[in-house]
Amino acid sequence: MTATAFVHLVQLFRGTGAVLRFSGAPNECPACGRQGEPRRLVAHSTSPDDEMVEFAFQCPRAPCRRLFVGEYGRAAGGAYQPLAVAAPSFGTEAAGHASPWQVGGWRPGA
Numbered sequence: 001m002t003a004t005a006f007v008h009l010v011q012l013f014r015g016t017g018a019v020l021r022f023s024g025a026p027n028e029c030p031a032c033g034r035q036g037e038p039r040r041l042v043a044h045s046t047s048p049d050d051e052m053v054e055f056a057f058q059c060p061r062a063p064c065r066r067l068f069v070g071e072y073g074r075a076a077g078g079a080y081q082p083l084a085v086a087a088p089s090f091g092t093e094a095a096g097h098a099s100p101w102q103v104g105g106w107r108p109g110a
């Protein structure tokens with residue numbers, strides 16, 4: 001994580017918006033493992049007390065551009081601190097299972 005704090009609009013658990021302070025953004029993409037300042041996309045509270053926020057980022061590198069999510073928790077003083085970061089895996093775990101996208105017969109690229 002970078003040490004550069006920033007503020008960003010967050011949709012709170014009950015749907016209203018608030019500008020909240022974050023202690024930093026991930027400085028490494030969990031999909032490609034390369035360094036870079038990610039694009040800040042959207043952030044939503046994931047707990048009724050707004051103590052937890054999930055923040056969607058995008059890798060800035062053209063060969064990657066994957067989306068990933070940072071999990072933040074509210075710390076004393078009100079700023080949100082990073083707890084974890086992860087990219088979704090669409091790899092081999094889906095092989096052999098019916099994807100919800102395939103239920104109606106649709107296939108990617110078809």
Ligand SMILES: [Zn+2]
Nearest residue numbers: 029032059064
């Ligand atoms: Zn990347």
